[in-house]
Amino acid sequence: MATLLALIVPLLNPGVPPVKAASLAGSVIRVVGNDVLVGTQDGQVVGFDSASGAYRFTLAGGEGPVRDVTAVDGQVWWVCEGSHVLRTVDSTWQPVAVDLKIDGAVMRLSPWSGSVLAHGETKTLAVDARSRAVASLDRVLPSEVAKVCSQGPVLAQWNEEGGLIFSVRRLGRHTKPTEPGGVLDLATVKAWRVQGHSRATELGGYTVTLGDFHDANGPEVVAQNGTQTVRQKFGTMDLGNVSVGPEGLVALTKTQALLVPFVRSNWQTQWQSLPVAPDYAQNLSFNGSAAWWSNGDRLVQGSLEDGTCDVYVPQKAAKIVDIAAVTDGAWVTTSSGTFHVRADESSSLASAGLVRYELSEASAKPDSVEESLLARYLGDVAALGRVAARSKDGKTAVVNLLSAAHLGTKKVSVSARLAKARRVYDLQYGDVLKSGLAWGLYLGNGRQVRFANRKAEVVPVQIGEGCSVVRALKSNGELLSARAIRGNRLLENVFPVGINRPVPSLGHGIFVVDHPGTAFDQPQTDQQLQLQAAIEGWIGTPYVWGGTTKDGCDCSGFVMQAFREIGISLPRHSQDIGRAPIGTIVTDELRYGDVLVFPNPKHVAIYVGNGRTAEAVSGGVGYSSISRRRLAVVRRFLD
Structure with missing residues (x-):
């Protein structure tokens, strides 16, 4: 239909x-x-x-x-x-x-x-x-569920397996907020899994501050608080800061995200700290482990796996009105238009007029050989001040700094490299920011060193109308293409590659390919056969944020445990698996058991041949197609 x-x-x-x-x-x-x-x-x-x-x-x-x-x-x-x-x-x-x-x-x-x-x-x-x-x-709904749901706002979701329904009822009021600057009203949240009109399984309940209730003309609230029966006047609230999916419930409070993942027939609660305070944002949407909301004029993508945040800043003023998360990013409607923001595609950021940067400690660490050379200077505040003092303007300061890091050559000067640098929309360590007479270099984790008036200062990154970002440093992929680095140096500085085709925004033409039906594409070695058996034992495991068991797991929990079963220890989180100091980096042909680490949205999967992957997604651990993916860091941990 x-x-x-x-x-x-x-x-x-x-x-x-x-x-x-x-x-x-x-x-x-x-x-x-x-x-x-x-x-x-x-x-x-x-x-x-x-x-x-x-x-x-x-x-x-x-x-x-x-x-x-x-x-x-x-x-x-x-x-x-x-x-x-x-x-x-x-x-x-x-x-x-x-x-x-x-x-x-x-x-x-x-x-x-x-x-x-x-x-x-x-x-x-x-x-x-x-x-x-x-x-x-x-x-x-079953009568006992309908009675509770009549006492306050309701959230619901229906899929082929049945329905999930949540009641949010007024329970009381704190004398002081549980979070600094937070709301005082206390809500009791109760959930059921429903099959048909007569069968319901209660999943659990939780007490939390989600927002302020407003009095409305509804039935009296009768709820249990421990052994005490509580009666309250009916109240309603918007609940735009609460979202429900097959994985469970996500709620944004003043400073954190509350996760209520469903584990078979019950629920568990988790709290995830976030570097961008959500402040009860009323346009929350999530898909898998990626939650999206707005913070002022900024679009925020938070990882429910590790709490890191990607921030998308508009280059022209536009109010973010609403968001709908999808597998590869989010659809966003603003006061100026509606856009599909593909998290791993620079062209979609350019179309939407957005510049992205990551808030995490890892983003402040150099990821390439040239970034490592520059990092020796960017970490010395006194040296930055001296460079600024002897430079006539911000551009000269940036050129002098890049020259000091030996990024120029006899054939290509730093100035010539800057003139040919490509414009980018996803900030990486060492990128050059230009805004009027002020020039700067990105330091990662939302900070930049800004050169102006013969001074250098480390400030939060500033993106606005008239600001442009160019990439003068070469990635390891570009250096590898030029045969400028070899072998083990790559293990210290991994980089993403295209999948079955080049990705122009990466700045290099390296990509991995799958060859269904060939010998390497199927399990052959003892290790590969052991991994195949381990993977099959996880198929059907429910998806649970933060889970690492067969009662429920997330993407990295599944990969970590599948490899652990065959004697290989991998880190807990997806991006750390990509940087693991064991194994090799794959830049040519995929083999059975290779691990694909997707940088955005953060995710990890195992290649299992015939163009397929085994991975934990919102429906649980199962098989998927590699064809819908564009780029990944590809690692090989099997002999």
């Missing part, structure tokens, strides 16, 4: 001109199947292909900004800001309105077993997608 919708709507609306995503400033964005659904400021929904970004359809009928949009069995439903009227289209694509006749507005929509759950300020109702009949929650 979704494909049929995409094909027919443009044909039946010949008077509706195609819309370019880059020029569409939306009010909300969701990804459903192969469609990106963008709600507009004037009550319409525009659909795009999630992979290519091609325009698909426009649905009209609403008034005012779209508050939320979803799809059930290929039928799109949406609701506008401040409204309790749901919108859809009939079989002739004419607008249809379903009035819920409730107090207050609808805040969220969720698909649920052939129905749309409309989460209002005072109650949640179910609308049958076929008949459009409106029903109370106890018609689609």
Whole structure:
């Protein structure tokens, strides 16, 4: 139905001109199947292909900004800001309105077993997608679950295995915040896994501060706090800082992320510290181990694996309105347009006008031979001051510093190298930042040394309109292509390569290839056969953030344990596996058992031949295709 919708709507609306995503400033964005659904400021929904970004359809009928949009069995439903009227289209694509006749507005929509759950300020109702009949929650949920869910906001998710539903109820109020500057209202969160309309398994409960409740006209809250029965006035909240997926629940608080991964029939809770305080950001979205939210005008991608953050800074002022995380990055709608931000593709950053940098200690360490040469000078603050004092301007200071690090040659001076340096949108150690008369060098971890007025100062990285970033240093891949380095030096300085084709943004043409059906592509050695048996023993293990057992694991937990079973010790986190001081670096042909470490979003997988990988993703440990991947650090730990 979704494909049929995409094909027919443009044909039946010949008077509706195609819309370019880059020029569409939306009010909300969701990804459903192969469609990106963008709600507009004037009550319409525009659909795009999630992979290519091609325009698909426009649905009209609403008034005012779209508050939320979803799809059930290929039928799109949406609701506008401040409204309790749901919108859809009939079989002739004419607008249809379903009035819920409730107090207050609808805040969220969720698909649920052939129905749309409309989460209002005072109650949640179910609308049958076929008949459009409106029903109370106890018609689609077990009565005991529906009773609890009627006492506060509800979050829900439905997939082929059934549904997950969460009740968020007011429990009380702290006398002082649990986090500096945090909220005081206390919420009790309860979750169930639901099969059909009559069977539900309680997964657990948790007490946490998620945001401030607002009084609303709903039933009294009756909850247990230990052995005590607590009664509270009904309250509602936005819950834009809480997101639910098949892996579990993620909630952003003042300074941290709360993770509630599902482990078979129960749940566990974890806290992840983050270098960018989320401050209850109301546009959270996550996919696997990558969570996305906005921080002021910055887009943030946080790793739920190790807590590191990538920050995307706009070069022109634009408000980030909403985010929809996908496997390779996120779809983002802003006050200036809608963009597919592919985390490992520089061209998508350029199209969106974004510059990315990573906040982590690892990003402040040199990753290449030339970066190591420069690092000897960038780490000496006094030396930087002396270079600045004897340089007439910022550019001269940068040239003098690069020259001191012996990055120029008799044939190619540093000035000539800078003149030919390529513009980049993902900051790496040693990149040159230019903004007016001020020049600087990137130090990693969100800092730069800035040269201006014959002074050098280490400051937070500053990206804005008129700022450009160029890469004068050569990566190890470029040096290897030029045969400038050899052998073991590479083990100290790994670098990503293309998969089955070159990736121009890497600055070199090195790529690995798979050859299905050849001898090296299948397990042959004793080690490879042992690894094959170990992998098969993990297939079907549920995905759990931070997990390392067969009760639940994440991507690096699976790879680490599979290799441990055959006597090879690897680090715990994905990027550390890429930098492990054992094994070799692969730059030519893939072999069974090679490990692919993807830098962004952070992920790791094992190559198992025939163009496939074994990996832990949101659906659990299973097999995937290598064809959808563009680049990786490839390591070989088997003999």
